[in-house]
Amino acid sequence: MRYELPLIFDLLKSSLSISGTTQLHALLITGASLADPFLASTLLRSYATNDDILSARHLFDGIPQKSVLLWNSMIRAYAKRHSFAHAFFLFRRMQSSVVKPDNYTFACIIRACTDNNDPNGVKMSHSCVFHYGLPADPITSSALVSSYSRLGHECDARKVFDQMLQRDLVLWNVIIANCGYHGHCREGLELFRGLRCSGQKPDGYSLVGLISCFWDPCFLPLASGVHGFCLKGGFDSIEHVNSSLVSMYTRCKCFDSAYKFFQNLSFPDLVTWSALISGLAQVGKCMESLALFRKMNSFRKKADEILVVSLLSACSFMAAFKPCKELHGYIFKSGMSSDISVSCALIDSYIKCGFLEKGFSVFKLMPEKNSVTYNSLICGVGLHGLGPKAIYLFENMLQEGFIPDQATFSALLCACCHSGLLKEGWLYFRRMKDEFGIEAKIQHYVYMVKLLANDGRLKEAYDLIQAMSIPPDSGVLGALLFGCSLHGCSDLAEEVVQRIFEIEPRKTAYRIVLSNMYAAKDKWGDAKILRDDILEKGLRKIPGFSWIGVV
Structure with a gap:
């Protein structure tokens, strides 16, 4: 029975289950040919989409003459699963084969290095881009700019960007957002001006990237000017632009404006809620931040671990036991008790509120502990004048196999200081360098x-x-x-x-x-x-x- 290829293409473009993919694979082997590069790669991606990487690899290995499209599909399948070792191994095999990598191959490999937090891998891929004569390719260059930006190598990102002949709006947005991530306000403004001079029209994401550049209250006049540009250009009607304005005014400590914009948002997202609540907590407006958190709960918005830690820090600053206890209940109901950062913040908050035993209770109930957990408790008991108890906890920490760091010895020496343990303080001050190599x-x-x-x-x-x-x-x-x-x-x-x-x-x-x-x-x-x-x-x-x- 003969099947028409256009019909098969239509089937592969649709979302198939693993059973449907397997049946179609069998159909192609018996009634059609897998020699078509698009057909083979699309079938491979269908396996990968259904999380059957073994069948995808079996299909890949069974095709004697592999096209660049097929190589790219298999490498991308591994990279999406974060099986980076397999992806890089295939890339090296591809380089030694008759098929040479193209711009899409490098874009995939560069993204994989970024997801693997491997800046050296990105730099090696960058050198390969030159070897294969693709430094001016817009797809490869865009991937390099994005990766260098995400990994914190802003100078390398800017260098690649400046050498590009073709820059689309997405690329401009990436490089401007990179300035925002690193707090380079004037550079972000310069790039935004370059975007407008290039003849391209900025969109909402361009403005969000620019707005994210303002991190310091001294830049408030410039930030207000960008706000005026948003109003003039009609960007104030875009929800995510307004959300970024709330965050901007919060970072610049202009809370009246931040709250005004916040109230105008129809559906503020968690990031916007968190920005305003955390900002209020950081400048000592702890009661206001807790009140806003309760309001957020009334809208059935679930806080994340970062926001809860920020609120617990506010409770520590105020030594406010009641909201700390309320947050403890929220943590228990939300299933955050297993998060180490949340538990450490809760221990610290209870202890600074004067309830040392409750801090110990949280410590004992933690399913997993690390050096940061011990640091919090050692510091807490030290502040309560229980130097010998802090020393006992430190020795117990060593017995559990945890390696102390600078913060551990800072907490330990603080405990010795509060209890007047000069002999013990000298002992641990020397051990810090001699035994653990900490300056x-x-x-x-x-x-x-x-x-x-x-x-x-x-x-x-x-x-x-x-x-x-x-x-x-x-x-x-x-x-x-x-x-x-x-x-x-x-x-x-x-x-x-x-x-x-x-x-x-x-x-x-x-x-x-x-x-x-x-x-x-x-x-x-x-x-x-x-x-x-x-x-x-x-x-x-x-x-x-x-x-x-x-x-």
Whole structure:
């Protein structure tokens, strides 16, 4: 029985089940020919679409004369499954065969390297593009620009883009969005101007890419100008452009405008909700962010793990137990309890709210733990003055096979500092380098200097600062200064303050510490000079405050 090829083509273009694909394969073997490149590759893609990669590979291996289309289809099938080793192996085999890769082959391989987070693979593919004479090909170049952008190699992306002779709107949008991802505001504006000068008309995605370039409040006037362009061009009617404007004004700390645009959105997506809620939390508007989160829940929008972590950070900042407990219930109902980042944030929030036992309960119930989990708990118990407990947790962490990092030793030294464990602090400070090969950073020196200074060993603290492998900052010197204040050593304090002024000339708190030391020793003239200097320079100390929360 003879079957017409046009009918078979129509069948293959439609979505077939695995059973239908297998039957059609058998039909083609008996009644038609698989020599047609389009026919064979389309059948192969049908197998791959149905997640039957073994049958696709069997079909591929059974065709003696493989076309470039067939090679591309098989490589793409592996790449879509993230079977990168198989995809790259086939690519190398193709290079040694009579069939040479084309622009679509390289586009697929470059995308596979990107999905595999392999910038070196992209660079090697880029060199192969030159070898096969395809550097000016728009398809290959577009793939390179996109991959370099996604992998954070913005200079390479821009270099390829600048060498291209043909640039379509999609490519312009990719390179502008790349500037937005890296926060290159002026470069993004320059590219947007280039897009308009090229004669192409920007679309909504062009504006979204440009809007994403504004990350800092100092660029608010420029951001407002882009907003005006959106209004003038009628882009304000596009939902995803308005959503990006909400995020832009949130990043620029202009929350009135952000909320105004947010209210005008018919169906704000999760990204827009998250941008506004997280932005409010980050600038200390924690109650507003939690209220907006409750409103989001009333619209039956499900928060993701990133948003929940941001809200828990807000609870930690406020030491607000009740919303922390509410979020814990939300986490349990949403099935986020197994997420390590969420559990760590929950532990941190409970501990900073003063509920150490609840933090331990979350820790014990975690199905999987890692070094970050232990870091959160060590830091928490340390802040509660339980230094020996923090040391026990650290040793238990080592027994479990977890490798400590810089944050682990920062938390451990902080715990020793809060409990006055100088001997243990020195021990772990040395072990950090000698046993684990971790170089001490500023935060480690801050805790060690504070430990020594508070114990009255001011000379040892000073010598440690002098021996630092990195320049001390105001935090390290400030730790020594407060030790001087505690033990009434005004001579050393004067030297330390002078060094602090060289680093941060407008730091008021250290002037006040030294002024108080002078006053304690009846050096009223010196104290007055410092106080007058604060007033003359218009400096101001941020007042501390405290509050009591009723649970």
